[in-house]
Amino acid sequence: MVETNPTINPVTGRQWDLNSLIEKLLELQDSLLQAQERNLTLTAQARELERIARDAEDIKAELANQGQLLTDKSRENKHLHQELSRMAGNLEAKVQELEDLKSVIGDLQHQLKNCQQERDRLAVMLTEAENAARQGRRSIEPPSESYGKSTQEQSASWLKILKGKQP
Helix, strand or coil: CCCCCCEEEECCECCHHHHHHHHHHHHHHHHHHHHHHHHHCCCCCCCHHHHHHHHHHHHHHHHHHHHHHHHHHHHHHEEEHHHHHHHHHHHHHHHHHHHHHHHHHHHHHHHHHHHHHHHHHHHHHHHHHHHHHHHHHHHCCCHHHHHHHHHHHHHHHHHHHHHHCCC
C-alpha cells in the first residue's frame, strides 16, 4: 500500500495551502450554519403544519358534529312542522264547525223569533175573538158575574199556555 501525504491534494497533486484550507473550512462552517438555520426553520414550519393539520382535524370533527346536530334539528323541525300542519288542519275544521254552528244558531234564533211573533199574533187574535164573543154575548144575554169570571180565567190560561207558561 501506498501512503498518501495529508499535506498534498490528491486531485491536483500539489500541497494544500493553509489559507485556502481555512477559507474552505470557514465556507463549510457558514454552509453548515446556514443548513442548521434552514433545518431549524423547516422544523418549526413542520411543527406549525402539524399543528394546523391537528386543528384542521378538530375543525373537521366539529363540522361533522355540527352537521349531525343540524340533521337532528332539521328532522325535529320537520316533525314539528307536520304536527303544526295537523293542528292547523284541526283548527280549521273546528273553525268551520263553529261557523256552521253559528249559522244553525242564527237560523234557530230566527225561527224562535218567528214562532214568538206567530204566538203573539195568535194571542192577540184569541184575545180579540174572546172580546168579540163577550161583546156578542153581552148584547144577547145579560152578563152574569160568574160567566165573565170563567171567560177571563179561560183567556188568562190560554195566554199563559201560548206564552209557554203552565196554567
